[in-house]
Amino acid sequence: MGVTNGRLFIAGDWVEPASGHYGVINPATEQVVGEAPEASVEQAQQAAAAAKAAFEGWAAADQSYRSEVLGRIADLLTKYNDDLVPLVQAETGATMRVASTMQVPVAVERFQRYARHALDSTLVPLPPQVAEPTPLAKGGMMGALAHRAPVGVVACITPYNFPLVNMAGKVAPALAMGNTVVIKPAPQDPLQVLRFAEIAQEAGVPEGVINVITGSGPDIGAALVASPDVDMVSFTGSTAVGRKIGEAAGRDIKRQLMELGGKGAAIVLPDADLDTAVAGIGSTWAFHSGQICTAPTRAIVHRSRHDELVDKLVAYAGFCKVGDPLEPTTVVGPLISAAQRDRVEGLLADGVAAGATVAVGGARPGMERGFYAAPTLLTGVTPDMTVAQEEFFGPVIVVLTFDDEDEAVEIANGTPFGLYDYVFSTDTSRAYKIAKRLRSGNVGINTVGRNHETPFGGFKHSGVGRDCGVFALHAYSELQSIVWPG
Numbered sequence: 073m074g075v076t077n078g079r080l081f082i083a084g085d086w087v088e089p090a091s092g093h094y095g096v097i098n099p100a101t102e103q104v105v106g107e108a109p110e111a112s113v114e115q116a117q118q119a120a121a122a123a124k125a126a127f128e129g130w131a132a133a134d135q136s137y138r139s140e141v142l143g144r145i146a147d148l149l150t151k152y153n154d155d156l157v158p159l160v161q162a163e164t165g166a167t168m169r170v171a172s173t174m175q176v177p178v179a180v181e182r183f184q185r186y187a188r189h190a191l192d193s194t195l196v197p198l199p200p201q202v203a204e205p206t207p208l209a210k211g212g213m214m215g216a217l218a219h220r221a222p223v224g225v226v227a228c229i230t231p232y233n234f235p236l237v238n239m240a241g242k243v244a245p246a247l248a249m250g251n252t253v254v255i256k257p258a259p260q261d262p263l264q265v266l267r268f269a270e271i272a273q274e275a276g277v278p279e280g281v282i283n284v285i286t287g288s289g290p291d292i293g294a295a296l297v298a299s300p301d302v303d304m305v306s307f308t309g310s311t312a313v314g315r316k317i318g319e320a321a322g323r324d325i326k327r328q329l330m331e332l333g334g335k336g337a338a339i340v341l342p343d344a345d346l347d348t349a350v351a352g353i354g355s356t357w358a359f360h361s362g363q364i365c366t367a368p369t370r371a372i373v374h375r376s377r378h379d380e381l382v383d384k385l386v387a388y389a390g391f392c393k394v395g396d397p398l399e400p401t402t403v404v405g406p407l408i409s410a411a412q413r414d415r416v417e418g419l420l421a422d423g424v425a426a427g428a429t430v431a432v433g434g435a436r437p438g439m440e441r442g443f444y445a446a447p448t449l450l451t452g453v454t455p456d457m458t459v460a461q462e463e464f465f466g467p468v469i470v471v472l473t474f475d476d477e478d479e480a481v482e483i484a485n486g487t488p489f490g491l492y493d494y495v496f497s498t499d500t501s502r503a504y505k506i507a508k509r510l511r512s513g514n515v516g517i518n519t520v521g522r523n524h525e526t527p528f529g530g531f532k533h534s535g536v537g538r539d540c541g542v543f544a545l546h547a548y549s550e551l552q553s554i555v556w557p558g
C-alpha cells in the first residue's frame with residue numbers, strides 16, 4: 073500500500089476529490105507526509121447517500137457475517153501494523169512508544185471486541201403483564217420483548233489525537249449493530265483512516281457500508297450532519313464544535329453521541345501516596361504531550377501536601393525529555409500543529425498575567441523545527457482563572473489547593489466540564505465517597521488506568537451518551553418494543 077491513493081472512499085469506489093488535495097504536515101519535522109483529498113459538500117452528501125443505500129442489506133445480514141467481517145478487519149489491521157505505525161507516527165507526531173502501542177493495537181482490540189459482540193442477542197426479554205380489559209383491548213396476559221435495532225446511517229466525526237482508535241471506537245460497534253457509516257476524520261491526520269478504508273475493502277466490507285471523506289475545513293463535516301440521509305452523529309472533539317453539531321443535528325432530531333472536552337481534576341487528599349499521585353498527574357506531560365481529553369490536568373491538593381507535591385512534579389518534569397518523537401528516549405513529542413501550540417502558549421500567558429507562577433517549563437523548547445511545548449506546571453492558580461477553567465489539550469498542569477473535602481469537591485466540580493476526574497488517597501472508601509460527589513462521567517481512584525468494560529462519556533459540557541464495552545452497542549441502537557397477547 074502507498075501512503076495514500078489520494079482519493080475518497082464512497083460506495084465501495086475510490087473517487088477523485090472534487091476540490092483537489094491539501095498537504096498533511098508532520099508536526100515534528102514540518103514536512104509534508106502526504107496529500108489528503110479535499111472532498112466537496114456534494115461528495116459528503118454522496119457518501120451519506122451511499123451509506124443509506126447499503127443500510128438495508130447490512131442491517132438484515134446474519135450477525136455471524138457481520139462478526140466475520142469485523143474480525144477480518146482486525147486481522148488485516150494486525151497484518152499491516154508495520155506499515156501503519158510509521159504513518160500514524162508521522163501524521164500525529166506521537167512518540168514511537170505511543171504510536172506503536174496505543175494506536176494500531178487498540179484499534180485492533182476494538183474491532184475484535186465488537187466482532188464478538190456482533191453475535192450478542194439483540195433481544196431484551198421482558199416479563200409478561202396481566203392487563204385489565206379496556207375500551208382499547210380485551211386485556212389478559214400480554215407478552216413483550218424489546219429488540220435492539222440499528223439506528224441507520226451514522227456520521228462518525230473524529231478528532232486528531234488518536235485517529236484510528238477514535239474511529240474504531242465508533243465504527244466497530246456501529247457496524248456490529250447493523251448500522252452503516254460515513255467516517256470524517258480530523259483534517260490534521262486523515263491518511264491512516266484512508267489506509268483503513270483500503271483494509272476494510274480488502275476485508276470484504278460490502279460497498280457503501282463504510283465510506284470515508286476527508287477535507288481541510290469544517291464544511292464537509294457540517295454537510296454530513298445536515299444530510300437527510302444521516303440518522304445519527306457520533307462526534308468526538310471539542311465542546312465548541314460539539315455545540316454547533318448538536319444545534320444542527322437537533323433540528324432534525326438526529327441521534328447524537330457526543331464525546332467532548334475535559335478538564336480533569338485530580339484531588340490529592342492529605343493521606344495520598346504522592347508517588348502514585350505524581351505518576352498519574354504527570355501523565356498529562358508524559359502521554360501524547362497532554363493531547364488527551366481524560367488527562368488529570370488540574371492537581372487539587374490539600375494545603376498540607378502542596379509543597380511536597382509540587383517538588384515531586386517538578387522533579388518528574390525533569391525526566392520528561394522533549395524532542396524528536398522517533399528517538400526512543402523522548403517522552404514528550406510535539407503538539408499537532410502551530411495553531412495548537414499557539415493556543416497553549418496563549419493560555420499560559422493568560423495564566424501568568426492573572427497571577428499564576430510557572431514552577432517548571434513555560435518557555436517554548438529550542439527546537440529548530442516542530443510544534444513543541446514544554447511540560448509546564450503552573451502554581452498559585454485559583455479556580456476562577458481561565459487556566460483553571462479552559463482545556464489546554466497540551467502538556468500543562470495547574471495546581472490548586474484546598475483545606476477541606478467540601479472545598480476540594482467544589483473546585484473539582486467548578487468547571488463546565490465533567491469527563492474524567494481522579495481521587496488519590498490511601499483510604500479508598502473515603503475516595504469512593506468523594507468520587508460519588510464528583511459531577512464527572514468517570515472517576516479513577518489512585519490510577520489513571522482504564523477499564524474498557526466501563527461506560528465512557530461525560531457529564532455537563534463533556535458530552536452526551538456513553539460508549540465503550542457493551543454500552544457502545546446501546547449507543548448505536550434504537551430500542552423497539554414488541555407486544556402480543558399471551
Ligand code: NAD
Pocket residue numbers: 229230231232233256257258259289290291292293294295297308309310311313314316317331332333334364365463465491530534535
Ligand atoms: P475539533 O472539535 O476541532 O474537531 C473534531 C472534528 O470535528 C474534526 O474532524 C473536525 O474537522 C470536525 N468539525 C469541525 N467543525 C465542524 C462542524 N461545524 N461540523 C462538523 N464537523 C466539524 O477537535 P480536535 O481539535 O480535533 O480534538 C481535540 C478536542 O477533542 C479536545 O477538546 C478534546 O478534549 C476532544 N476529545 C474528546 C474525547 C472524548 O472522548 N471525550 C476524546 C478525544 C478528544
